[in-house]
Amino acid sequence: MIPSSSQILLPARMSTIIGSFALALFLNFLPWPDLRLVPDFVALVLAFWCVRQPRLVGLGVGWMLGLLADAGNGVLLGQHALAYSLLAFLSVWLSRRILWFGPMLQSLHIALILLVTQAAVLVVRLAAGDSFPGWPIVVGPLIGAALWPVATWLLLLPQRRREREPAI
Amino acid sequence: MDHTPPPFFKRGPAPLVRLFFFASLSLALLVVDARFRYVDGLRGWLALAAYPIQRAATWPIDVATSLGSYFSTQASLIEENQRLRAQLLASVQDAQRYQELQSEASEMRRMIGATEKLPVLAQPAEVLYLSRDPYAHRLFIDRGSVQGIKPGSPVADDTGVIGQVTRVHPLLSEVTLLTNPDQAIPVQVVRNGLRAVAFGGGASGMIELRYMPANAEVQDGDRLVTSGIDGTYPPGLAVATVVRIERDQERSFARVYCRPSAGIERGRYVLVLTSDTTRPPRPDEGQSKDRRGEKTRRLKGKDKSAAEKPAEKAEKAIGDDSQ
Numbered sequence: 001m002i003p004s005s006s007q008i009l010l011p012a013r014m015s016t017i018i019g020s021f022a023l024a025l026f027l028n029f030l031p032w033p034d035l036r037l038v039p040d041f042v043a044l045v046l047a048f049w050c051v052r053q054p055r056l057v058g059l060g061v062g063w064m065l066g067l068l069a070d071a072g073n074g075v076l077l078g079q080h081a082l083a084y085s086l087l088a089f090l091s092v093w094l095s096r097r098i099l100w101f102g103p104m105l106q107s108l109h110i111a112l113i114l115l116v117t118q119a120a121v122l123v124v125r126l127a128a129g130d131s132f133p134g135w136p137i138v139v140g141p142l143i144g145a146a147l148w149p150v151a152t153w154l155l156l157l158p159q160r161r162r163e164r165e166p167a168i
Numbered sequence: 169m170d171h172t173p174p175p176f177f178k179r180g181p182a183p184l185v186r187l188f189f190f191a192s193l194s195l196a197l198l199v200v201d202a203r204f205r206y207v208d209g210l211r212g213w214l215a216l217a218a219y220p221i222q223r224a225a226t227w228p229i230d231v232a233t234s235l236g237s238y239f240s241t242q243a244s245l246i247e248e249n250q251r252l253r254a255q256l257l258a259s260v261q262d263a264q265r266y267q268e269l270q271s272e273a274s275e276m277r278r279m280i281g282a283t284e285k286l287p288v289l290a291q292p293a294e295v296l297y298l299s300r301d302p303y304a305h306r307l308f309i310d311r312g313s314v315q316g317i318k319p320g321s322p323v324a325d326d327t328g329v330i331g332q333v334t335r336v337h338p339l340l341s342e343v344t345l346l347t348n349p350d351q352a353i354p355v356q357v358v359r360n361g362l363r364a365v366a367f368g369g370g371a372s373g374m375i376e377l378r379y380m381p382a383n384a385e386v387q388d389g390d391r392l393v394t395s396g397i398d399g400t401y402p403p404g405l406a407v408a409t410v411v412r413i414e415r416d417q418e419r420s421f422a423r424v425y426c427r428p429s430a431g432i433e434r435g436r437y438v439l440v441l442t443s444d445t446t447r448p449p450r451p452d453e454g455q456s457k458d459r460r461g462e463k464t465r466r467l468k469g470k471d472k473s474a475a476e477k478p479a480e481k482a483e484k485a486i487g488d489d490s491q
Contacts, residue, residue, distance in 0.1 A: 022221060029218075029225035031297040059186045063194070071214030072222060074306055074335060074342040077207055078197035085190035092183050128202055130304075131349060131370055 039144030050091030062088030111145030328406035328430035
């Protein structure tokens with residue numbers, strides 16, 4: 001029995017995964033007006049691949065992406081690496097469970113995971129001596145979780161079979 | 169007999185073990201980066217790897233502006249041209265007066281025996297993007313060590329100071345904005361020459377003067393410029409305007425809130441100012457110790473006319489802080 005999807009999907013290609021991470025980094029680096037309200041696209045895509053392909057994408061990938069995000073943003077090296085490895089761990093750990101639910105309940109799980117990730121970053125920042133940036137920072141993860149069904153649909157597009165596959 | 173299971177279900181170490189491994193690696197990196205700055209080389213390489221994506225992320229805005237300019241009508245272009253011409257006329261007048269005043273000022277400086285002011289070189293740069301981090305008030309510009317940017321250079325736009333270059337990568341540099349709570353800048357009130365230090369106000373987008381005595385002569389609407397006593401910022405750049413003063417009876421200090429005059433969170437083009445101030449080299453450790461000993465001896469022996477010393481030291485500390 002295949003949970004939460006009636007279709008048998010094609011195997012995920014490496015190029016799709018790498019391309020989606022590049023796109024997510026691109027979206028993160030866009031000059032947004034208020035960064036606290038913008039979801040972390042890299043976290044979302046990482047959670048997606050950790051849930052869908054836990055054997056291909058895991059903590060190591062998350063850690064490397066975190067380092068890239070840290071260096072790109074000029075923040076303390078390691079804070080996103082820590083947060084993304086935590087996120088990858090939670091997603092891999094919960095992947096079997098999450099896939100049994102429908103899109104809305106999956107979003108709830110993802111919201112929790114993204115909030116924990118954000119909290120990890122917050123703890124590191126507070127420990128490093130920064131001030132609390134205000135409650136709007138919880139909005140970003142919630143919007144990210146709301147985008148989960150869209151992200152699922154988009155990222156599974158390359159793996160869907162075409163409607164009328166020519167019979168061999 | 170020793171039976172090991174065939175590697176059908178081989179998945180490497182358990183996730184929890186991996187989490188522990190990567191978490192401790194990240195924490196170690198965090199500590200090393202925060203305390204010792206040993207990993208700047210690694211950071212440079214990672215920043216170089218992220219650079220193409222960062223560069224690409226400014227592309228939508230470039231397209232939008234170029235599309236906008238493509239569709240701008242002739243009427244608006246003519247209007248803009250006229251406005252710019254009027255502005256140019258005004259600034260040409262200012263520039264002429266500036267030259268005259270500068271020669272006059274240097275003449276006077278020569279008369280009173282002060283050192284000549286060094287010219288400040290300005291290098292234009294484009295803002296790539298703001299840091300994706302609501303805690304750090306930073307932005308990135310498209311000039312790096314290849315173009316000769318040095319850490320510590322002040323950055324300004326057409327209306328005032330916006331911050332200071334704090335980290336230089338090969339192709340881009342990080343600018344810490346004035347609104348960053350850790351950023352300090354020595355300022356001076358234009359009206360009466362009162363010196364102070366302005367600190368970033370964080371998320372409010374304001375900057376504040378801290379440690380001002382409660383009876384300090386500051387008014388609403390006072391303009392603040394850089395005082396230049398730190399040797400980092402050239403003097404006379406516009407910094408902020410005072411908007412609110414809180415004089416509390418319970419506290420001995422007044423809090424002065426100011427609005428930055430530069431477009432800190434907006435604007436696309438900035439100037440990186442590099443002044444080749446020839447600062448005297450730092451003395452050696454041993455030498456300075458000797459001198460200190462000498463000084464104390466002298467102080468003990470002679471009068472205590474060195475009441476100016478603390479003020480001088482404070483200024484030095486400010487200069488060191490803002491680097």
